[in-house]
Structures are given as structure tokens and as C-alpha cells.
Amino acid sequence: MSVPPILKLYNTLTRAKEEFTPIDPANVRMYVCGPTVYDYAHIGNARPVIVFDVLFRLLRHVYGEAHVKYVRNITDVDDKINARAAERGISIRELTEETNTIFQADVKALGCLDPTVQPRATEHIAEMIAIMQRLIASGHAYAADGHVLFSVPSMPDYGKLSRRPLDEMIAGARVDVAPYKKADTDFVLWKPSSGSEPGWDSPWGRGRPGWHLECSAMSWKHLGEVFDIHGGGIDLVFPHHENEIAQSRCAFGHDVMANVWMHNGFLQVEGEKMSKSLGNFVTIHELLHTEKFGGHMWSGPVLRLAMLRTHYRQPMDFTSKALEEAKKKIENWIRAVRITLGGEALALGPSSDVIAALADDLNTHSALTALDRMFNTSGDEQAKAHRQLGADLVFLGLASRSELKKPHVEASHVRADEVDALIAARIAARAVKNWAESDRIRDELVAMGVVLKDNKDGTTTWEVKR
Numbered sequence: 001m002s003v004p005p006i007l008k009l010y011n012t013l014t015r016a017k018e019e020f021t022p023i024d025p026a027n028v029r030m031y032v033c034g035p036t037v038y039d040y041a042h043i044g045n046a047r048p049v050i051v052f053d054v055l056f057r058l059l060r061h062v063y064g065e066a067h068v069k070y071v072r073n074i075t076d077v078d079d080k081i082n083a084r085a086a087e088r089g090i091s092i093r094e095l096t097e098e099t100n101t102i103f104q105a106d107v108k109a110l111g112c113l114d115p116t117v118q119p120r121a122t123e124h125i126a127e128m129i130a131i132m133q134r135l136i137a138s139g140h141a142y143a144a145d146g147h148v149l150f151s152v153p154s155m156p157d158y159g160k161l162s163r164r165p166l167d168e169m170i171a172g173a174r175v176d177v178a179p180y181k182k183a184d185t186d187f188v189l190w191k192p193s194s195g196s197e198p199g200w201d202s203p204w205g206r207g208r209p210g211w212h213l214e215c216s217a218m219s220w221k222h223l224g225e226v227f228d229i230h231g232g233g234i235d236l237v238f239p240h241h242e243n244e245i246a247q248s249r250c251a252f253g254h255d256v257m258a259n260v261w262m263h264n265g266f267l268q269v270e271g272e273k274m275s276k277s278l279g280n281f282v283t284i285h286e287l288l289h290t291e292k293f294g295g296h297m298w299s300g301p302v303l304r305l306a307m308l309r310t311h312y313r314q315p316m317d318f319t320s321k322a323l324e325e326a327k328k329k330i331e332n333w334i335r336a337v338r339i340t341l342g343g344e345a346l347a348l349g350p351s352s353d354v355i356a357a358l359a360d361d362l363n364t365h366s367a368l369t370a371l372d373r374m375f376n377t378s379g380d381e382q383a384k385a386h387r388q389l390g391a392d393l394v395f396l397g398l399a400s401r402s403e404l405k406k407p408h409v410e411a412s413h414v415r416a417d418e419v420d421a422l423i424a425a426r427i428a429a430r431a432v433k434n435w436a437e438s439d440r441i442r443d444e445l446v447a448m449g450v451v452l453k454d455n456k457d458g459t460t461t462w463e464v465k466r
């Protein structure tokens, strides 16, 4: 056994890179804010999912797979959900189930492992009520007009994470003025639901939770009052994470909610902020299954590699040029590994170079530089380096062991990853009964000389017809 590396992580709370020490030395607990399931996740939503998946993989490597608990919630109660369900004329349940199914398929395609627990907000109403009761009892919250509000002035060090000046917070809160608020900065924990809106019985009448409260309840239930790492996108620092901290700290009486707060930077598309009005709004689903962005479909590993080339704290520009580069790179890497392995199984773990790079505040850029070095190794060391490259690709979620075991077919000009992507797209098309698309993909594959075989167990295998 080699000595486990010292992990250094940048903590938004202290604005410093710190040595990571879990509260329980043998078990790491991490919470990351998950999706609100009302629409397809866009490529900006993919960034935290990928970043924290890399951290999850690193923690599992260092502490052991059974010793890392990663919780990523599903927000399935939200006014955006109510509005969208009404717009589409379907039930809230149908909308959240459908959206969650697509989200899970999208992030699996991006090479992300399943978190240990994916709790749903609607299954944690009792914990939310318990938190509000504690907050009211200790003078940190009050009920008014069927609402429950958090009293920001009751917490002298509110705002420690975002370090926003109080006058700025007051100005921000003014957009949300309501007669039942005692102070402008107070925020909603619970609000009343009308007959048609989803609601639960509570001591304050039938109502539903505010978004911030959901995360405090789910992290408490699954990770305890204080845990190690809390993550999310930088846009969540204020007010979402600030308010999570206020709720959890005041309810449970601790100095912190989580010891380390990690945030990934913004993502823009082709140099511009992504927005529906600019027409550069791109979903993970579209990237994987349509030719809308950059003229063709992109495989999950290509999207993942493009994402990991920028350090997670830096702002990132998502461009079709970067995807083309990532595509070439990953094809070259996989070809080299396949040729070296020649169909043999790979039984290696990650390299110390990759682990050392990731242990330095998830320096994925430097980890990928190590992969380039392995790829460029020549002479006697090449076979060894290319095997290691394969193992690191598996570790980083950029390839699967079974995929690397596949033979390399140069002459046919058929690339296995391309065929696999087309087969996946065809399965997706069939799942939504889009037979025209399914047939179009089959024709495309036939033109490539690929013959499909749909097996009884639902899988599809293929071979190249000469």
C-alpha cells in the first residue's frame, strides 16, 4: 500500500486552499445540490455534476469505496415545476419522474457514478417541519400569515460564506418585499398552498417548503448536523448556500454546517452567457442525441473531457472547437490503449501522477497533461505507459474497461465509440417511440457497414460486415 496523498481543497468559506481532514477519519460525507426536475438539464448544469463526480472518485480512491457517502438531492417541489406541469397539462408527478429519468440517463452518459443517495425533497417534509420548529423555538424563525420566515437579524454572523455587505443584501431583498416579513432580508422557509398547488399539512396550515429549507433537511437526514464537504455551482453561494447555512447552524447550534464549501465556476457557450433568448441554450440531451451543436452528436466522454480541461474554479467557455479537440484527443488515446491491450483486460489502478494532480484541489488540467505524456511515450516504455493511460481513462470516467478491451478496427474506418453512440441514440429514440429516427440511425449504420442485432434481453450488439 502506498501512503495516501494529502488532499488540498479550496474552501469558499475561508477563501483558502486547505488540507482536507474528514470529521470522522474513516468516513467522508459530501452533499451537492442537485437538479430541480422540470426541464432538460443544460450543459451548465453538467459542470457541477462532473466536477463533484471526479471528487467522489478521488475520495473513494483515498478513503475506500465504502467510506464515502455522497448525497445529491432531487428537488421535486418548486414553483417552476408547478408552472411547467400546468403548461404541459400533465401531473406534477409525471413531470418530475420524466425529467428525473432523462437527467439520470444524461449524467450516466457523461460517465458519472451514481451518488450514494439521491433523496427527494417531497420525501423529507417531516424533517423540514422539525427544523422549522427548532428555529421558531430558538427565536430564529417566526410564523406569519401561513408563512414561516427565517429571521436574518437573529443571526449576527449571517453572510459569512458570500461575504456580502449587509446593505447589498437588504437592497437585493427589497425586490421580494412582503407585508408578513419583519425584516427585508428575512427569507421564506414555508409558504401556504392553495387548493390546486402541492401542499402538506403542517402546524402552520397546508403549505410547501422553500427551496433552501429542502437542502438543510436532506443533508441533515442523510449526513448529520455537520458534515465534511458541501458543493455546488458558484451561482448558489448567495442566497441558496448562505440560507442553508443559516437554517442548519441555527437549528442545530453549530459553528458550521459543512467544513468545506466548494464551488465550480460559471460556464458560458461560445463566449456568451447561455440564455434562451440568445439561442445558445444547449441541453446535455441535445449534445448527446442531436446534431444541434457544432453539427454532430457528441459522445459523453468527449463532453466530459472538454469539461475537465478547465480547472473547476475557473470560468469555462464551452465551444464546438473545444469539443472537436477533445474528440480527437480521446480517439487517439483510446486507439493507443486498444492497440496495446489487443483485447486483453485491463487490471490497473490510477497513476500516482493523476492522483497527485487531483489531490491538489482537483487539478484536472494537470491530470490530463499527465495523460498526454503517457500517450506520447515512445520506445520500450510505450506499452507500459499506454496501459497506464487506459487505467487513468477508466479512473477519470472517460472510458470503460469493456470499451478499452474492444479490438481496434483500423481498416473498416468504423469507430466503435461512434457506433456505440449511434446505438445509444437509437435506443433512446425507440424508448420515446420515435421510429423514424430509429430507422434513420439504422440506415446510417448500415451505410457504415455495421449490422445490428437486437437481442431478446433488450441489448443491441453489432458487427462490421466486410
Ligand SMILES: [Zn+2]
Residues within 6 Å of the ligand: 032, 033, 034, 215, 240, 244
Ligand atoms: Zn442546496
